[in-house]
Amino acid sequence: MLLALSVRRPGSANSLTPTQATLLINRENAQLIDIREPNEYVSGHLSDSRNIPSESLAERAGELEQFKDTPVILVCQSGARSSAACSTLAKLGFSKVHSLAGGTVAWVEAGLPLKKGARK
Template identity: 40%
Template sequence: MFIEFMQEQMLLFIALFVVVIMLAYSYAGDKLAGFKTVGTDEATRLYNDDAFVLDVRTAGEYRDGYIGNALNISSNEIAGKLDQLPSDKDTPILVYCLSGARSSRVAMTLTKNGYTSVNNLRGGITAWKAAGLPVGRERSKKNKKKQKQ
């Protein structure tokens, strides 16, 4: 009887199988990838413990606000600028972008290049701002001149 039901509802069982696989991957995917995805609480702890902060957004996005003293290297340029990252590959690194997608790919690149403590900020700077955490902003040239006077 169950076999007949399965045969009649094959699409339903295929969809169920796909959903189960996706859930399993979301749970274990980061462990297999070699980096850790962290929320804003853990990211704050990493930042306070002097982790190296890497912003992988574009320069324009970076000017809109960034976390602490983050180094900005676009996700498209990271492979050619690994020399700007800490030479000690055990240094904790917090990587973020706008939503977490680009930083996830960069985190994978870093682990493939031997970095052992890579952390990707879940939700990116959007989640950081939503949590009410502070962001820095670059001053315009006009504001910098006013401050000097």
Template identity: 40%
Template sequence: MKKNNKIALIATVVFIMATILGVIFIPQFLPDDNNTTTNDYEDISVEVAYNMINDTVSYPNLIILDVRNQDEYDSGHLNNSILIPLGELESRLNEIIQYNNTEIIVYCRSGSRSLSASNILASNGFFKVYNMLGGITTWIDAGYPTV
């Protein structure tokens, strides 16, 4: 075999191996834009939440989920909200699973727990999850009512 043929053969083999390895390993490092198993949630302001809550025509079955603890809830909460503390949410999803395709506004005191709760809901098949930014603290600061 001539020297040029050997070089061409080695180059071809190296190219084929690099292509195969690229096909196997590169997709692991790329973002998965087509992932259909994970749903997203949407961050909304307290103003948007207030408007959604008061728009019973567009949101007739809206759920308001409070993920604070019982003491916090008892000291004031959004009207008609359901209390499921964040630490209990995953084990109590069966209580709200029928609302998986219904708009759900999630809130807490300042927004941290509602962010975690929104991720839990979204990753468990809830499709219309809205995380209320700033929590009930921002809600009250905006002058909106609590009960």
């Protein structure tokens, strides 16, 4: 039996470890939004994530309207941009917004796969 423990840092209430994110995806159908630039996205992204760059997040939030009460996990390279972007969606009425702590770097370090290329 594999048991994973996680420690949350102070002030990171909506940050998720890769393990926590995986559980939220599998159990609650969390939506993955990769907020990196398109060239970063195609170089490697989480499966089933959609690419909405952070600069466009507020203006493209309408594309996510159906997920306002669904868990949404924002993803970037290191977790810094996604953590900051959580407040953008929260201000727009999204009630379950999270950031992937450590971003795609932490995801890969946890042994989880990335997909290359554009979303199909």
